[in-house]
Amino acid sequence: MSRRVPSTQRPASTPARRTAAEDLGLAPAVLAAKDVSVTYEDGHQALSDFTLDVRPGEVVALLGHSGSGKSTFMKAATGLAPVTATQLTVAGIDLTRASGRELRAARAQIGFVFQHFNLVPQLSALTNVLTGGLHDAGALGSLGLFPRAHRERALSLLERVGLADKAKQRADSLSGGQQQRVAIARALMQRPQLILADEPVASLDPRLAGSVLSLLREIATEDGIPVVVSLHVVELARRYADRFIALDGGRITRRGAADSLTDAAVADIYGPDMYSEATSGH
């Protein structure tokens, strides 16, 4: 479901040329992908004609078997895969023709959340969050001397994800669910325009998986930061996403509202043999 944005949130200046979506009152896409294909160096085509617009406030789930191309799309959206595309823009930056500096600027607009959290294990939760703001912390930040305003923001983000009391604890002493919350706070520290979460709950038990996805859902709804999340468990997509894209062999096989993920649709996406695994997560 694409969300309509109240007129007060629309940009003050009206662009000279408006897209059809903007004419309908939809916010401009933060990520706009049209006919994106990825062929790796070995000749393997891992993504074919992938088209998706992601708008503020929405959560889009990527579904599909292992190897179907979900991570490849995430890489394409960050300029880390060899793409051809009619259009591929992030925060208005055209990734198909971006210079190195523009690519870095585009990546600075994306908060990443990974399956294995990717925290620096020996650093505290607070310092891990602070690293998310390194791009604008200045020279002192790179020496580990973060500006006071950054420390305050990092602490308030830890509070937001329910971990204020763990700020000084080493990352590797936190549980998996807590580490993923620190990683989400680190992503928010960047003030991203988009969050890409590549199987963020694949290493967590079902209860923790729900709490992490509910946090991502809340961020999309309350902060307007859209989230693209790859998932293996359809029930989680039904519960936390607005819409889904199903991939098979790099091609989109189905797309639609998350609540249209009926049992028949799931069987169609995963095949009858994989059906119970995809619905239960076990």
Ligand SMILES: Nc1ncnc2c1ncn2[C@@H]1O[C@H](COP(=O)(O)OP(=O)(O)OP(=O)(O)O)[C@@H](O)[C@H]1O
């Ligand atoms: N650097 C690469 N070079 C060649 N082939 C690759 C490369 N990276 C991925 N692939 C292939 O592209 C296909 C899609 O991989 P991708 O990692 O995007 O799948 P996925 O849906 O994210 O899988 P999973 O759910 O297991 O993470 C797979 O066949 C994979 O082996």
